[in-house]
Amino acid sequence: MRVLAAMSGGVDSAVAAARAVEAGHDVTGIHLALSRNPASYRSGARGCCTIEDSNDARRAADVIGIPFYVWDMSERFHEDVVEDFMDEYAAGRTPNPCLRCNEKIKFAAVLDKALALGFDAVATGHYARLRTGADGLVEMHRALDHGKDQSYVLGVLDQRQLRHSLFPLGGSTKTDVRAEAAQRGLLVADKPDSHDICFVADGDNAGWLREKLGERAPNHEGAVVDDATGEELGRHEGTYAFTIGQRKGLRIGRPAADGKPRFVLDIEPVTGTVRVGPRERLAVHRLSGVRPRWCGTPPEVLDGPEVSVQLRAHGSELPARVRVAGAERDGVEVELLEPAYGIAPGQAVVVYDGTRVVGSATISATRGDR
Structure with missing residues (x-):
């Protein structure tokens, strides 16, 4: 296959690209330029979005021996991710910009461009696993390393996007990936992981929002x-x-x-x-979701010992009952069998059946009643 490897400049995407080559694919590496003014985004080599990261990605592509290009997605990123982030906070909601980036940029704008150029798939360094189910649909499952699992932020992907995605790291641990990077001579082997929001330069979300929204809110x-x-x-x-x-x-x-x-x-x-x-007033037993995104066939009702939801990128699974709602099937109602705390509208609820990701929705309301 012709594969486009999205290379952030971090160790995970570099090893993912190398594994795609090793699997026999014809691989081209790309780095996404997401800032209209790179100096305004986070500084330092942290694995996403900076000039240093672009240089790290280029060096990794040279070591792997694949062509490398930089794609300017800054305008689309600002409109679909940064502006959305500001609008959501101004409306009193709590968004997840990484999830929105996956939905709107990496697996929409980038994938569409890749397919138009004749590529068959996009490979990334996300920790998740893909397999074909008995019904012929591509299923997404949690990564082998649950501590690094990123299926939550990929829960927005639909079947078309999954059919054109590759996640070469899904069966590996982070320790193994770093060791492999060192063996391959990749200089990013010991590069720190990126945890902060890429467009908030100093990690001070509240300060950044105050600067951007203070005058217009x-x-x-x-x-x-x-x-x-x-x-x-x-x-x-x-x-x-x-x-x-x-x-x-x-x-x-x-x-x-x-x-x-x-x-x-x-x-x-x-x-x-x-x-x-007090904290006890934060307990949530029910929540409603809008704009559902299903990884496969939309379910009617999910209720069983394996059904669970995740409400934060690094949160725990909670057992739940899930029902598709609305005349247009454009809503989701979730009953939590264990209470969750501090859940805000704007966050994503991602639904699992065992390790399989069923889909996701944006939380629109929470309730404390059982």
Whole structure:
């Protein structure tokens, strides 16, 4: 096959490209230039988006012996990922930009361009496994190394995208990948993993949002109030600096009467009100999702010992019952069999049947009732 290897400049994508070559594919490496002004994105060689990362990817391609190009996706990335990130926070929701990047950029814009150029598949360094099911559909499963599993942020992929994807690292551990990189002479073998949001240069999400949204957001200032009594406890400069479940930086002048910490329970962007209260008020037993994305045939109801959901990129699986809802089957209702805490609208709920990823949806509402 003709394979396009997306090379971020990190160790995972470099080894994935090398394995694609070793598997006999005709491989071309590309690096995505995602910033309209590279100096404005995170500095330092951390495995994504910077000039240093582009150079690291080029050197890795030279060692592997494959052609290498840089594709400018900066305008599309800014519109579909960065602007979406700002809009979601301004609306009081908590988005996942990496998941949105996979949906809109890496497995949509890049894949579409690759297919138009005659490539058969796109290979990435994500930790997930693909296999063909008994019904002939391509299934995505959790990676062998559950500590590195990235199926959560890939839960937005549909069947067409999965048929043209390769994840060469799904059956490996990170330790093995680093050792293999060193054996292959790849200089990125010991390069640190990237954990921060790539377009937030210093990792200060709240500060970045304050700078970008401070002047345009209608809720520039507001009150932090006790959810039980309605008492104003403090003031803030913008709801975009808060997320559901947040404990620190609440701008509260005095401790609660019971001495226990307070957490953000609700964000009202129209009035600028941030409501806080005890942790037990964060418990979520039911949630609704919109804009579902199914990896295969959409289910009607999922209910059984193997059904679970994941609500954060590095969160635990929770047993659940899942039902497709809405006249247009454009919604999802989830009953959690164990409570989750600090779950916010805007996050993704990814549905699993055992290790298989069924699909995902964007959380639109949460409820504490059983």
